Amino acid sequence: MTAEEILARLVAFASVVGQPNEAIVEWIANYAEGCGAKVTILPGPEGDRANLFATIGPAEVPGFILSGHMDVVPAGEPGWTTNPFTLRAEGERLYGRGTSDMKGFLACVLAALPALAARPLARPIHLAFSYDEEAGCRGVRHLIEALPQLCTKPQGCIVGEPSGMRAIRSHKGKAAARIEIRGRSGHSSRPDQGLNAIHAMAAVLTEAVQSAEALKAGPLDASFAPPYSSLQIGVIGGGQALNIIPDFCAAEIEARAIAGVSPATLLAPIQAATAALTAQGFEVSWDLLSEYPALSLATEAPLASLLRDLTGQEPLAAVSYGTEAGLYQAAGIEAIICGPGDIARAHRPDEYIEIGEMAACLRMVEDLGKRLHC
Incomplete structure (x- = not known):
């Protein structure tokens, strides 16, 4: 099957984050096994979702992981001009949910399997396809934990998030939290008899805003935009009516950290402010x-040199969005980002990938196989 044909099959699976993914896992497993790969399905603790790991070549020697996620964000936006789960070709563009993020990469990797299997590899190529990446890289953690039982420690991992086929060495880390405050309701004319949850949340949000401003002072890393760690309040809700003391308020806050900064520590002052309310x-x-942690791969790292050779371009220093690559690096496996598509097209109506981008990705995977040839 061509990469485009495989992409059409993958897009047809509405593998939305947080939902069961048995259908897409089973299809990929059957296809990969038919190409000669050794496939392992790794169910997650949720019971209805699984990761998939496949190997071409000798698993007992160090090789390379090609990593991607099978889940996509929902496609309920009103701006879609056609069914988001039916691949539509228009000129050089292929439209559908997940085409750029990141089923296009999965399709290219799977399309390359027959060519990889046809050559005796001295070192293996592993496929690591995860679930629920869009919910904070939940599935891949279980896959990484299982790696010692699946293969010898790999030399490196290429995470195929959409990057225009330009390798990326670094990204920010992220931590996100939901705060719920419960007070006591009552008539608004007697605020002394209630506990206003929104007023209490205001103190927490004030701490969050002040923390966000303080982060602008540094530490700084000029390779990122913005060059500092950041924090924002993204969601807030509470209250029933104007004349009722609100007994509930909830907010969701995220922090994004430059390399060398723990994302969770950025949320610590906000968590302390919530604890004081008790x-x-x-x-x-x-x-x-x-x-998930930040990714930081040195310019002179062997994996950066490999991607420089495979793509013919100097890797970019950094991006501000996050991926599973930081988790691979935290597990002691060098990681880098490189995949077809554009992150600017992701998570929006009429998401698309270009045929030329997929062709470039297919060449990269096949060229990697040539380098590992016996």
């Missing part, structure tokens, strides 16, 4: 929604 009679919950 002394005032409020019930407070703090739920860490997601957390």
